[in-house]
Amino acid sequence: xxxxxxxxxxxxxxxxxxxxxxxxxxxxxxxxxxxxxxxxxxxxxxxxxxxxxxxxxxxxxxxxxxxxxxxxxxxxxxxxxxxxxxxxxxxxxxxxxxxxxxxxxxxxxxxxxxxxx
Amino acid sequence: xxxxxxxxxxxxxxxxxxxxxxxxxxxxxxxxxxxxxxxxxxxxxxxxxxxxxxxxxxxxxxxxxxxxxxxxxxxxxxxxxxxxxxxxxxxxxxxxxxxxxxxxxxxxxxxxxxxx
Numbered sequence: 001x002x003x004x005x006x007x008x009x010x011x012x013x014x015x016x017x018x019x020x021x022x023x024x025x026x027x028x029x030x031x032x033x034x035x036x037x038x039x040x041x042x043x044x045x046x047x048x049x050x051x052x053x054x055x056x057x058x059x060x061x062x063x064x065x066x067x068x069x070x071x072x073x074x075x076x077x078x079x080x081x082x083x084x085x086x087x088x089x090x091x092x093x094x095x096x097x098x099x100x101x102x103x104x105x106x107x108x109x110x111x112x113x114x115x116x117x
Numbered sequence: 118x119x120x121x122x123x124x125x126x127x128x129x130x131x132x133x134x135x136x137x138x139x140x141x142x143x144x145x146x147x148x149x150x151x152x153x154x155x156x157x158x159x160x161x162x163x164x165x166x167x168x169x170x171x172x173x174x175x176x177x178x179x180x181x182x183x184x185x186x187x188x189x190x191x192x193x194x195x196x197x198x199x200x201x202x203x204x205x206x207x208x209x210x211x212x213x214x215x216x217x218x219x220x221x222x223x224x225x226x227x228x229x230x231x232x233x
Binding site for chain 1: 121123150152159160161162165173175205207209220221222223224225226227229
């Protein structure tokens with residue numbers, strides 16, 4: 001049972017345009033969401049996170065939107081740059097609802113983003 | 118501030134052997150989580166340690182175990198290796214557990230384990 005889903009395995013955009021990566025989740029207990037970027041043979045690098053008490057969090061070119069009713073989050077990268085080409089994972093956790101599942105991130109399958117010069 | 122370090126970076130073992138992987142968290146971080154990444158299953162949670170105690174465990178067989186030391190460094194052990202254990206093993210550290218933003222996990226580069 002995939003609790004976090006990234007339905008698009010790949011995405012290709014032109015440099016300077018917007019990249020939108022999507023993620024859906026099924027577990028209503030998730031209250032903290034993160035996006036990671038990963039290059040081959042390296043560990044994921046934290047990009048941005050959002051708590052369920054917010055619906056938007058912005059950090060430079062990266063913005064994460066959370067729609068709790070739809071159990072959907074998205075990562076916007078504006079403008080996209082060739083160096084953004086990587087695999088992007090969304091992850092979710094139950095940070096706020098007790099300690100039984102803290103420290104455990106549930107990851108989506110990842111979306112490979114290619115930004116063309 | 119140094120990041121999460123993992124040793125060794127690469128490891129080749131044969132079936133039936135056992136292996137120990139090491140993870141040193143970011144200074145001040147007390148929580149260490151371990152993940153397995155394979156092409157077919159993606160990133161899957163193995164277990165989490167906080168203050169030398171295992172607080173959470175994923176759906177992996179008992180051949181996978183771990184521990185955490187008083188300095189927050191952690192080791193993961195896999196006994197009786199199987200071909201399917203070939204994967205990138207990642208550890209992540211966070212400052213504490215139980216709240217937003219402090220729970221942000223920072224990953225090490227991983228240990229690539231190949232089982233022949």
